[in-house]
Amino acid sequence: MNKKILRTFAMMAALLLCFAVAAHAKTLKLAMDADPVSLDPHVQLSGGMLQYSHMVFDPLVRWAPDGSFEPRLAEKWEVVNDTTTRFHLRKGVKFHSGNEFTADDVVFTLARLKKSDDFKGLFEYFTDAKAVDANTVDLITKEPYGLVMAMATYIFPMDSKFYTGTDEKNGKPKDLILKTDYSFANFNESGTGPFMVVEREQGVKTVFNRFADYWNKDTGNVTEIIFTPISEAPTRVAALLSGDVDFIMPVPPADLERIENTEGLKLVTMSGSRIITFQLNQKRRPEFADPKVRLAMAYAYNNDGVVKKIMKGFATAAEQNSPKGYQGFNPTLSSRYDVAKAKELMKEAGYENGFEATMIAPNNRYVNDEKLAQAFVAMMSKIGIKISLKTMPKAQYWDQFDAQVADIQMIGWHSDTEDSANFFEYLYMCPDKETGRGQYNSGNYCSKEVDELTLASSSETDIAKRAEMLQQVEKILYDEAAFIPLHWQNLSWASKNNMNTQDIVNVMNFPYFGDLVIK
């Protein structure tokens, strides 16, 4: 008899508990244009993978909206000497597997990052990390390095115990990084992040549940995320408008107004940090070796007009690589659209009658990429430069870009380090196969000054001095018209208006879903 009563009570308690949980359950139906390629954060360095990392893993530190660093798994940090930064780790943090998070996991993760094809470039200045004690770890660089903290935002500690050993399924080590085949890490995860992957059908649906033992109990109330990739932009918008999903990103420019004017929805936009440019190949086209010609082209290109007409205001016209907020952003560089001046420069350079050039651009990589290239062609024809343009899908474009098959090539760049030097290193330093510098410099622009300043900036730890160097580089590139800057693409997110969308999004486009509060 007693047992029966007890059982009834237990059942009632369980039922009540269920109701209590149900009352607090908040599900977010999320749609993005693509889903992460893998559950292994080190398999690809891409926006999608980093967005995923912020949900399931947690970095040592992360960017705050004002450009400072916000403590995450590292509570405090201090510079020990020129090459060593000490991180004091948060105590009592658990991985999804239940393992305790310790300094060893940071050491393991950094070692793994250095093995990843995609990430090893970012961490080439680092030697192995050193665990001082269970909750203290030193990051050590080979030489003084100005971007240690920025790199710490890429260290998402992985569960070293979970990822160590041999996987039964393929007989290979569990920490193996494999891009094209089954590997343990591609299909299993154990991070410290706010969400755990409970169900995943690649390309169809991923379900995340909130991690019960997440260290930060004070933030966010989403208990479940159902994430569907919807690649077609109109369908994604329709899904939001019809209420089938709660949150979409990115929002296609054509639908911004509609969403803004729809009751019950919220649109958040922000100027982004991906610069879109045209590179002028001086090796293929001798005319482009003359700075006057390049300047003339810069004067003939109407960025503001293009942003208004083609981008529908959904971009910020650029005169340099670094967006506002970057150390290298040089406030003195201003818009210089002036066709008369451009014609004069062409005359001075001796090309009054113009010349012909070829150009390639992708047609599905950047927002309106094909139209942008066409507008450029039209504007250049006004100063006598006849351009024959060829556009192609991105799957074919990059090989052509590398082979430098045309005189003018389009490229957009987002700095992985959220720092100006990254633009210069990849896009404008003299191309050098050995060091990999200037890897995407298809303009073959080469300036000793730019090279020296960029290299010097990497080991400069004084922020003011470093900013001065980087701004000087922007000035040189501007004065010599090393390239034609177009604009920074804006970022956009749309959601129902019962959540604090504006607080969780940022210029890197890594929404912090762990902090999302649904009313």
Next chain:
Amino acid sequence: MFAFTVKRIAQGILVMLIISFIGFGIKHNFGDPVRELVGERVTPEERAQIREKLGLNDPFMVQYVRFLKNAVQGDLGRSFFFKKPVTEVIAAKAPATLELVFCASLIVVGLSIPLGIYAAIHPKKLFSRLIMGGSIIGVSMPVFLTAILLIYIFSVELGWLPSFGRGETVTVFGFWDSGLLTKEGLRHLIMPSIALSSIMLPLFIRLIRSEMMEVLESEYVKYAWAKGIKPRRVWYVHAFKNTLLPVITVGGVQLGIMVAFTILTETVFQWQGMGSMFIESVTRADTALMVSYIVVVGAIFVVVNTIVDIIYGLVNPVVRVTGRK
């Protein structure tokens, strides 16, 4: 009959070989899958190493022969994106596409036969004219436009039907993810099926109508009338039966085309079938998956057409006789 069947199958195999060759040729010129696998920072040397590891640097014929050898054993390669054998990926995606095609075919067959017959029997009536007028609009409207219109009317404005995806699915026979057995699954099927059928339906109405009108003019129908047989019997038994022959032929071809048309419908509705998988594999340069899709759809075409030819042979002995020689 046996010789006829064997001949058809041999032809089918030849066609498959040609399709696979062309598919493989396209793949070869479709850009570099490694680009999609790595981030922007990876150096050309490292990319070359990855390509080497994947065997992408071998000459075309070497790769093709290797592909054929594996394909004969049922191995069509591995998808870079899904990190699984492509046969597994396609098998998982096929039910979605086949169910969609099945539902669209039901709509086509269920509506085109009565409407086509009606329009043939009463060509002057207002309803017939409406059918014919509507079918012109249907034929000339691109599938993706129909699909987007449907979404905007029934999901966004009216809120009656879900805008994307398959909804709730149930696994039957251990491998087939079916949306036909749940209410949500069926609700999700409505709009994509209508969109997919929107091209074929008008075509079939017009086909049935014109065939039927032709048959109604033929001698034996006139004879049937003269015998004083009831109109219903003349229309549905004497005339309609003979209308079916060309409809079966066209239907076979169209069924194959419908599978191919799912590419558009699936992309718009984010329907997780083979069609959207194909488009995505193209943008990702996931070449093994691309080629396999082409081969699998080619195989469906060949099989369906072979079956149609055999049935046709059964129904119409003339084909069999000329086939024999």
